[in-house]
Amino acid sequence: MIFQGYNLLKTATVYENVALPLKLEGLSSKLIRERADKYLEIVGLSDKKEHFPAQLSGGQKQRVAIARALAHEPEILLSDEATSALDPETTDSILKLLLEINHTLGITIFLITHELDVIERICDRVAVMEQGRVVEEGTVLDIFTNPKQETTKRFVGSEAGFDIPQDLLEEYKKTGKLVSLYFVGQSSEEPALALVSRQFDCLPSILAGGIEHLKNDTLGKLLVHLKGEEDAYNDAIRFLTEQGVTVREVTK
Template structure:
């Protein structure tokens, strides 16, 4: 649906200084009907990337196609027509304070020259879709942040786009409202078959609704793939940093302080066992205890679901002989689970989280 081919974007440097490269050779394909997340820290280039889709920012080089249309090659009239098929919502809503909810949603249709009856036929179902039929005559100042974003979504859908671009659409919202907006977007994706591109700096947002994700850093895509695969086996250090706090892979500070890289006299190794997919229900702890005579002290752990599939990590202190621990590690690997030795702790360490 959306393809980036060698896309680069440079901005002039301040005061005649060196140009700033915001996008550096982006190659990316976004499929029709999927929810695609793009994540990165501030300055990574993610907002610039989404703005080259509808040519709010023209790439310095490379090509962007949407539904087979080369966006770079369009003249002004062609670009206006193409943009009607690309909706966009923003972090700060961009509503007109002097217009009611109904009139904000109707604005793009008025500008397109539709009759009042045609506008009404489009706007009223959209207000119902986003749950704001009872707020149609309210003004933005009378709405909550979540309600304002729902108006923005309805307005973006008024031209019946095939693509919806979401630029940090939930960043200004509280967690509960964020969840409701993300569920609305997922519902719209399912009902309308809309392709949604979602820009965020929060991995929890990606986890909630995205099918695939691209991670950006310094204008480049450093990792991409199915959300489940990226969450359960991140390859790049930046991706691991994003993922760790969401899936519970980040260790509590109290445990980190006690970990030693080298074995301790009378101490025990600390293992992190990773469960995913169908293997998440494997009773591995009881098996290790019975087979190898180990006592496993649980120090930290979390079980979650990503894209409907279970995933979890369990950090344990393994109390037993070195031979038994090594045999247990081999057994875990043979059973297609993941295990790593995080370090060593003094004996009798209590659970820390």
């Protein structure tokens, strides 16, 4: 387990923080040295072995905690908000390290977090919890493009995530339909939205948008106002869906 607050022994060196739990497990001195050296090297702290926690930065302390957890050579690594106490730059380095550990050592990482960026960058699947119960689960892509539960919708963000005033959104709804469009992978490279105005009597206006880089995909999101008759709107939505675009109508 990797703790949010590091949980390092202040009077022990970096090496001792990694080695002591192994000693308590009853491993031999030779095996303890081998594992401590191996995993301190993996986390990039071989040159800090004789330092004490007070001499380290927050990111370095978390790396010691990661090395300590890895030294047990587990099948599953539980990360309890391991980056929430770190600055953005340090968080970035820790996420890269966790990804590398996942890829090179083949260890499953079970990660608890409230940070969307963490989920986007290193997770394959997501489970959303509310009041101690799992209310929704699925791939990162499914959860971000088609959340079903209200808790999930609030968590991953909705049209309000674009910071557009609600009264302005209501005005747009009076003159047409508001939809969220999600472009995944190859669909993000096709001019699907541009073709809508050429092929259908439906005029699209982009109100907001952005690109999110997931672990295995690139996700483009647009908030679009579609102005036209109901039939033209339905034809446009059908066309976009056929082009691989996920479409969700904004109703609130």
